[in-house]
Amino acid sequence: MDNLITIENMKVFLVLTICGSAILLLLAKIWKFFRMWQSVSKIPGPPGVPILGNILEFVPGDLAQNFRVVKKFMKCGRNVKAWFGPFPIILIYDKDDIQKIIGTKQAESRGPLATKLLKEVCLNGLFSSEGNVWKRHRKIVQSTFHNNVLKNFVDNFSKNSLILTERLKTVADGESFDIFRYIGDCTFDVLFETAFAYNMDIQKGCNVSLAKNILRINDILTQRCTNPWLLNDTMFRLTKMSKEFAQLNSIMHGTVAKLIEERCNSFRESAKGKLDVDDADNMTKSKPVLLDILISDGQLSDYDIRGELLTALLAGTETTATTCCYVLCALSEHQQVQEKVLEEQRRIFCKDFLRPVAAEDVSRMVYLEQVIKETIRILPPVIFVHRQMDEDTLLHDGCVLPAGVFTLIFTYGVHRDPEAFPDPDRFDPERFSPENTLGRHPYSYIPFGAGRRICVGYKYALSEAKTILSSILRRYRVLETKGAVSAVEDKLQLGIITVPKEGVYIKLLPRETEI
Numbered sequence: 001m002d003n004l005i006t007i008e009n010m011k012v013f014l015v016l017t018i019c020g021s022a023i024l025l026l027l028a029k030i031w032k033f034f035r036m037w038q039s040v041s042k043i044p045g046p047p048g049v050p051i052l053g054n055i056l057e058f059v060p061g062d063l064a065q066n067f068r069v070v071k072k073f074m075k076c077g078r079n080v081k082a083w084f085g086p087f088p089i090i091l092i093y094d095k096d097d098i099q100k101i102i103g104t105k106q107a108e109s110r111g112p113l114a115t116k117l118l119k120e121v122c123l124n125g126l127f128s129s130e131g132n133v134w135k136r137h138r139k140i141v142q143s144t145f146h147n148n149v150l151k152n153f154v155d156n157f158s159k160n161s162l163i164l165t166e167r168l169k170t171v172a173d174g175e176s177f178d179i180f181r182y183i184g185d186c187t188f189d190v191l192f193e194t195a196f197a198y199n200m201d202i203q204k205g206c207n208v209s210l211a212k213n214i215l216r217i218n219d220i221l222t223q224r225c226t227n228p229w230l231l232n233d234t235m236f237r238l239t240k241m242s243k244e245f246a247q248l249n250s251i252m253h254g255t256v257a258k259l260i261e262e263r264c265n266s267f268r269e270s271a272k273g274k275l276d277v278d279d280a281d282n283m284t285k286s287k288p289v290l291l292d293i294l295i296s297d298g299q300l301s302d303y304d305i306r307g308e309l310l311t312a313l314l315a316g317t318e319t320t321a322t323t324c325c326y327v328l329c330a331l332s333e334h335q336q337v338q339e340k341v342l343e344e345q346r347r348i349f350c351k352d353f354l355r356p357v358a359a360e361d362v363s364r365m366v367y368l369e370q371v372i373k374e375t376i377r378i379l380p381p382v383i384f385v386h387r388q389m390d391e392d393t394l395l396h397d398g399c400v401l402p403a404g405v406f407t408l409i410f411t412y413g414v415h416r417d418p419e420a421f422p423d424p425d426r427f428d429p430e431r432f433s434p435e436n437t438l439g440r441h442p443y444s445y446i447p448f449g450a451g452r453r454i455c456v457g458y459k460y461a462l463s464e465a466k467t468i469l470s471s472i473l474r475r476y477r478v479l480e481t482k483g484a485v486s487a488v489e490d491k492l493q494l495g496i497i498t499v500p501k502e503g504v505y506i507k508l509l510p511r512e513t514e515i
C-alpha cells in the first residue's frame, strides 16, 4: 500500500513538474515576446490592422508593387518597423545606426532564416555560413580576389565583352530592346571562365539552359524571401516550385561538382605548389582562376569549394549585369554624361579606339567609375543588407532594436538621404569625384554592403562592369530616352536583386553610322 502511494505520488509529482516547466517556459517566451513587442512598438512605422499588422499591404508575387509599399514606409521615419502578423521587420535607413549595426563585430550574422534559405544552394559558402566557418572561409576566399589575381581577369572580361558587342550588332538599329539578356549571358561566361577556367560559351548559344537554371533558382529564392508563407518549409513543399527548385539545384550542383573534380585532377596531376597571391610575377605567369587558388590553398574540402563557387555564381553574375544595364539606362537619359564618358574613353584609347581593354586601362576609367557609382546609388542592384543582432542595440532616437529581430538595412533609402546626397533624386556623377567624396559618412553609401561582410567581389564587379561598358560605349551610342531612370525605378523589384522582371530597355546605334 505504502509503495502504491509512493508511485501515485511520484506520478503526480512528475506531471506537476512537467506542467510547471511547460508553463514557466511559456511564460518566459511570452515575457520575451512582450519585451520585444514593447521595444519594437516604439520604433515608428505604418499603421497596421490588429493581429495581421501590415501583411495585407503586400501583394504576393507582385515584387514591383511590394517595392513601392516599402518605399512608402520610408516616409514614417529614419528607421521603420512593419509587422508581419506577430513577426516584426525593422527597416534601417539611418547611417549612424547602420554603422552600429553592420560596423560592429557582433553584426556578422545574417540570422537563421537567411542562412537556412541559402544553404541548400550555397552550402557553407560565404552567403550562408556563420561564426567560425564564415571567418575561416572569408579569409581564404578574400585572398582569391587579390589585385594580382584580378588584373589577369581583364583579358577575359574584354574577350567576352567583344563577343557581346558582336551580338549587339543584330539589335543596334535604333529600336528599343531588352539589354539584360545580352549582358547577363556575358557575365555568366565571364564567371565560368574566371572561376572554373571553363568555356561555357553561353553567348554563342551553348549551355543556355544552365544560365536559365541559375536565373530561375535566384527567382525562386527571391519569391521565398519575399513571401512570408513560402518561408515556411512545409508550406513551400506543398508548392510546385519546391519540386522544380530541387531539380534545378541538383542539376547545378552536379555540373559544378564535375567542373571542380576535373580541375582538381588536372591541378593535382600538374603538382603545382601553393599559389602565393602576393607574388605578382608568379600570378602574372601562372594566371590562376579562382578555383586554382582555392585548391592550392588546401584548407577547404571539395564540398566547401563547391559552396564558394556556387555562391560566386549566384552573387556575381546577375548583380554585375544589372549594374551595367542600369548605367546604360542612365546614360540614355543623360546624354551629356554619355559624351563625357566617351571623351574619357577617347583619351585612354586614342587612335587605337576599338582595341580590347587592358588591365592598365581599367584604373584610368575614373569618370566611368563615378558614373557607375552614381547609378548604383540611385538604382542599387541589391536593395537590402540583412542582419540579425546578437544583442539589443540602442538606436539614434533612443529606440531599441531588440536582439534576434529580422533587420533589413534598406540600401535604396540610405542612398536617398539628403544630408549625405543633397537633392538625392538628381543623377550627378560629380558626387563621386575625389573632392566631393571627401568627408562623406562611411555608411551613407553601401551598394556593396559594409563592415566585415562587405561584398567580397566588389573590385571584380567594378573592373568587369567598366570593361563591358567601355567595350559597348566605344562601339555604340545609347539613344536618348527621356525619363528612362524613373521608368526603371518604378519597376524595381523587392527581391534579392532589383532588376525589373520585364527587363531593361534601351536603344543603340553603331557609332560609325553617326554623321
Ligand code: HEM
Pocket (backbone or CB within 6 Å): 102, 126, 127, 138, 311, 312, 313, 315, 316, 317, 319, 320, 323, 381, 382, 384, 385, 386, 446, 447, 448, 449, 450, 451, 452, 453, 454, 455, 456, 457, 458, 460, 461, 462
Ligand atoms: C555590382 C555587383 C555587385 C553588387 C551590387 C554586390 C552587392 C553585394 C551586397 C550588398 C552584399 C551583402 C554585403 C553585406 O551583407 O554587408 C554582397 C555580398 C557578397 N557578394 Fe557581392 N555584389 C556584386 C558583385 C559580386 C561579385 C562579382 C561577386 C563574386 C564573384 C560577389 C560575391 C559576394 C559574396 C561571396 C558575398 C557574401 C560576403 C560575405 O557574407 O562574407 N559579389 N554583395
